[in-house]
Amino acid sequence: MGRDRRRVAIVGFGPRGLAALEALVRRASGAGAALAVDVFEPSSWPASGPSFSPGESETCLLNLPVRSIDLPPPPFAREGEGSFADWMGLTGGDGEAYLPRARLGAYLNARFETLLAQLPSHITVTRRAVRVTEARRGGEGWHLYAQGVAHGPFGHVLLSLGQPETASDDQLCRWQDHADRHSLPLRPAYPGKGLIDAAEDWAGRVVGIRGMALSALDVVRMLTLGLGGRFAGSSYIASGREPARIVPFSLDGHAPAPKPLNAKLDARFDPSQEESAAFEEALRAGLSEQPGSGLEPVRGVLESAALRVIRAGGGAVQSDEVRAWLELESERPGSQEQRGTLDALRAGISQAEGREPPAVGYTIGQLWRKWQPLLRRVFDSASVSAATAQEFVSFDDGLKRYSYGAPVETARQLRILIETGLVDPRAADDPDITLTPQGWKLHSGGHTVTASVMIDAVLPQPALAPVTEPLVAGLRQDLSLKPLGDGLGARCAPDAALIAADGVRVAGLALVGRLANGSAIATDSIHDCFGSIPDRWAQSVLSALPDQGASPS
Structure with missing residues (x-):
């Protein structure tokens, strides 16, 4: 018997899984197509994902103001209803607010529950709160295995795994061994609530933070506001529960630049229609x-x-000047900032507040942010060589220090913490870090500090090769999956279908998200989750359905 193409599985059900389900429901509803969909997600908050978990600390903020969160309306929503702002009761209100990520996660979870209550009778959705660890392809389709139980067969399986388990890099492996030998705390940045609980024992200690991107800014907020501190004007009022010093470090020692302060200032970076047409x-x-x-x-x-x-x-x-900046950025992304951390941060705040003209890098970063929807639409629908994909992905990654910037208020708070000496940012790499029984000794700028606690705030790269998640590792071996290129994700078609090493589409198996990096671009965005790829996948599923004379079993 052939595979029943009306049975569909979505494995991993965060925001991207929700977007795929919504796209499938929209198309199936319009076509009157019978579908049975199983969604596999072990977490307590389906559709939110770990980054937006409603149970996460409210010190972890969105890096978008409410006015910029423009997701497509959910299926069956009436015109003007169903948006995040509407759900939060902020329609016509404070569009400049940067809310906790947990609020968006609660909205996405509620959006999923509402969808379940509105499904037409010819579409069923079953939630399975288990982690899939294996997938096997047979004559009847795909069987998925979780906790020793087989589910299926499914005609179509979509992998939407977010941030799967990944092998630690060499530095982190050494550090973990060192921490274990000397009973030193070495923790990941998330979940934030767990980090804040652990930090109650770190008062008076020096805490290092590996990385200085947005995750590191979250950690700084957890170790200050999360421990009872507060800001009053240009001062920080300590609770007494904070570490003695917080030392974030990276290769260049720089924090992301803040986004423009408000809609009026942000509009200064809007490209014209002619410029957008030329960009496309x-x-x-x-x-x-x-x-x-x-x-x-x-x-x-x-x-x-x-x-x-x-x-x-x-x-x-x-x-x-602009041409030279762009050429060097293409060759060595993120290498052009020569000022010290605090001076660069002050300049970024001043530009975000409109108090000084925008610099070349800041301007290009904001333009790139404005063009990201167009970038994704064109790139994600094209067939791109591995070398060209790497070229564009590297350029996009380098500009994230501007395009994925933090709220101005977060940047101001970081500046205050640096000025008071509680936060001590450093530029450091392995040769500048010595492991001692007391912790991690950082040498930078002629100064040395030893951190007795280390937080890893560097997120794994969205690459296929280092993934250890059993489901992906098994498929990589069984299907001979190869990354698109060095440091990139799997090769996928524009409709998310996985493509094996021989260049042939893997029947009934698709992949979306970070593990498709290179086949897709700018995947670390809530708007990418609801972009064009899930809809193309849904269209491909519907186009493969048999005649609708029978219901799925």
């Missing part, structure tokens, strides 16, 4: 160029748009 044309041309030259046409559009924005903001800059 350049992007399509660049993706078909020979490897190594794909960014050239895109850089040209960025250059002209950045010149206009900077000059309109009162800046004096020449085209050759």
